[in-house]
Amino acid sequence: MKNKSLVNMPCPVARSLEHVGEWWNILILREALLGVSRFDDFQNHLGIATSTLAKRLNALVESGLLARRQYCEKPPRDEYVITKKGLDFRPVLLTLMQWGNTYYADGEPMIQLVDTETKQAVDLMLVDRNTQVEIDPQRHQSQPGPAADDMIKARFEASSASAAMPQQ
Amino acid sequence: MKNKSLVNMPCPVARSLEHVGEWWNILILREALLGVSRFDDFQNHLGIATSTLAKRLNALVESGLLARRQYCEKPPRDEYVITKKGLDFRPVLLTLMQWGNTYYADGEPMIQLVDTETKQAVDLMLVDRNTQVEIDPQRHQSQPGPAADDMIKARFEASSASAAMPQQ
DNA sequence: CAGTATCCTGTCCGATACTG
DNA sequence: CAGTATCGGACAGGATACTG
DSSP states (O other), rough: OOOTTTTOOHHHHHHHHHOOOOOOHHHHHHHHHHOOHHHHHHHHHTTTOHHHHHHHHHHHHTTTTTEEEEEEEETTTTEEEOHHHHHHTTTHHHHHHHHHHHHHHSOOOSSEEEEEOOOEEEEEOOOOOOTBBBBTTTTHHHHHHHOOOOOHHHHHHTTTOOTTTSOO | OOOSSSTTOHHHHHHHHHHOSSHHHHHHHHHHHHTTHHHHHHHHTTTTTHHHHHHHHHHHHHTTEEEEEEEEEETTTEEEOOOHHHTTTTHHHHHHHHHHHHHSSSSSSSEEEEEETTOOOEEEEETTTTTTTBOOTTEEEEETTOOOOHHHHHHHHHTTTTTTTSOO
């Protein structure tokens, strides 16, 4: 965020955090994904200061996660709608929500995902689209990709000796 | 985070952010999931200040995501290993990584998940464990859960009229 | 209603120095 | 090597007031 050290970090997680690392951004995105689009609604639901909200909203538009759209000419009124990029962020929010429900909901979940066709609560599972197998730390491990630079490669070569390591 | 307004927020996402909302925490967790456990390794890989690292490490131990374990008696040396709770956070990291690879990797991914059995790159997909159907904004929507308070219920009743809303 | 402008505070974080 | 202690800067975020 405030620091440029992250910018130089050749890691997709770090780069993502540049844009969504501030916690208000996540909460605003969550509201946007729930269909909220008006400045006032964001403010009332989140209890965020107007100045902060305006700043975060601008940052999210800048990052391409939200799009500003004028819905009224006079007086000019803007609303903020989710973009494709923002929509693609939903799985992150959902897995975070599930994690939060598991550890910080005092047993029962406060918010849950429901299958509107079966009316059943959704139990999220992360799988490999190719094999349909659930992601497992032992079987699915991180490795440098095609665009990896020497820095990343060195990292993994050095740590590849630790096959007995916990995971990933 | 710094603010208590989040604490009172009856939302699993907000509560999660209390513990992992600071971006260094995410990066440290990512290292820990890669098998890193020593203070010095964290520091070298992340380029983080020692004072900051110590503080973040303590916070993560406090939150139960990491566990301090003495691996040498004299001189006393501690290492930080991932806990079950921290391990359960891996899906969040992975979906975030995939999102980052999609939008911030200049085409090719820098780090990718590989199936060690098939040697193929993993393509992550979020599904409902009950139906094996991929999560879709139209079909899978958020609703108040069993533990929802009146505040949450009111939210959803008020916005349920907007069935044509983008998603969730 | 949808912001902008200004001021202020907390704290995240880095830099540096020191310890067993 | 694995930290602790201290200092200082930058900025996120809140409170308040004001505008079209």
